[in-house]
Amino acid sequence: MGRAPCCDKANVKKGPWSPEEDAMLKEFIGKYGTAGNWISLPQKAGLRRCGKSCRLRWLNYLRPNIKHGEFSEEEDRVICTLYATIGSRWSIIASQLPGRTDNDIKNYWNTKLKKKLMGYSNFPSNHTNLPLPLQNSLQPTPQFQAHTTMMPTLSQLFRDCSPFTTHHLQAKALSSFESSLSISQNFLINQTYGFEMQDGLLMNPGIFDNMVIFGGNNEAASCSSSSDGSCSKMSFGNINEIKKESMSTYLHYQGYPSNGYEDDQRLILDYGATSYGDVLSTRNLVNLNHELLHNNYDNLEEVNELLNYIIINRSRNNNNSSVSYYFNDEKQT
DNA sequence: AAAGCCACCAACCGCAAGGCA
DNA sequence: ATGCCTTGCGGTTGGTGGCTT
Structure with a gap:
């Protein structure tokens, strides 16, 4: 017997979120918070999404004060230093950078920063x-x-x-x-x-x-x-x-x-x-x-x-x- | 113009930790 | 002490768009 699925996979939507879904989630959380737990939230909010998907969408994109766009030199420095010190503990690194999410930092590290650091020597x-x-x-x-x-x-x-x-x-x-x-x-x-x-x-x-x-x-x-x-x-x-x-x-x-x-x-x-x-x-x-x-x-x-x-x-x-x-x-x- | 390649990033998945009955 | 449920985390995937051949 395996683990019970967190939601009915056959009836949930996957893939990118539409603006309508974003609006529904934002409005619901604005009024009721998570209303108990994330698992039951989508049903209460009228969303055909898995609770985990809702949580991720909220935390990484919809919640207030999320910072998108270019990372500053200072942010680069913090990421590099913490990575050198604690490794890929993205949530901890994110906690040192207000407005940035662990997912964002992880993507940034894997796609850009790592390569930037591999850049040519400064001689x-x-x-x-x-x-x-x-x-x-x-x-x-x-x-x-x-x-x-x-x-x-x-x-x-x-x-x-x-x-x-x-x-x-x-x-x-x-x-x-x-x-x-x-x-x-x-x-x-x-x-x-x-x-x-x-x-x-x-x-x-x-x-x-x-x-x-x-x-x-x-x-x-x-x-x-x-x-x-x-x-x-x-x-x-x-x-x-x-x-x-x-x-x-x-x-x-x-x-x-x-x-x-x-x-x-x-x-x-x-x-x-x-x-x-x-x-x-x-x-x-x-x-x-x-x-x-x-x-x-x-x-x-x-x-x-x-x-x-x-x-x-x-x-x-x-x-x-x-x-x-x-x-x-x-x-x- | 079409095909192939690559970078980017949002989202998914499985697992572990933590909380609670 | 135990087992179930939820949350959080980090690795990975896959869609998309831009660039190159």
Whole structure:
């Protein structure tokens, strides 16, 4: 015996709502509210609709103060930050955006925002000054373009941004004698999206547009990779899970096209050796990840050679903060 | 002009949680 | 404690319109 149907499927109308139906529903709810429950509402309101359909139509379209149309930059930021923190909990995300519905946000994320975030890295002004191999490495490969549908890793990638971010937030918080767990949501949002330069140094690495920035953020910490042990200090998960898991089990795959997680196609680039933080665009991270996986690179030397094209270093001593890069272990200017 | 493709988004569906008798 | 009913959530579907070939 299965579940009892919520309504008589044969006698309910499906598909788009007509203006007349909208008017009937709006008028009824205006007078009587849901009149007890949604299940019985359609009958009372004279609608040949399922109660769930009425509820959805009301919540997502007819109720007052629903905001339609373009999302603002600020709304984008909130969605991205919360998605990176809590994942696809659309109703919670919607609760932070007055007038927006979970359905709206979910659609917006799936159709637009996700792609927007996949947009090109913001190094364009530097591209033309780079040697051809590096310029090419900054272009989306045909494989990348052909397999954009194979990017479930994107959401994971943005979650992966959290560890880098939280690690540095944690370090920053601890250095000012605050508990890492007392970091507020606002602080997280501000810091995640903000660059702060002090004496030419990048003080609060995090996610900026589509770039992942990581690396030491104080004089004592040398850089950002396994070579200085910082990856083992990184945590992942949301802000409440700091310290629960060690990044060392997660991030220690220098050049290998697997991070050891079953069915997980991510390649986490843990490629230290720069002095003040590595700068990669997420696009290139995914791009390279994909390249390595689908060309079945199994030669570590070859992989390392490829990585040499893509590491970009923001130098500790570079007061004007221009981007420099390493090519075959030689710093280029 | 027609066909094919793709992006968008409203709506649907199944499941889980919560409330209540 | 249990089972039924309703509500809420999130993944998915399918219709539509615009763009490209």
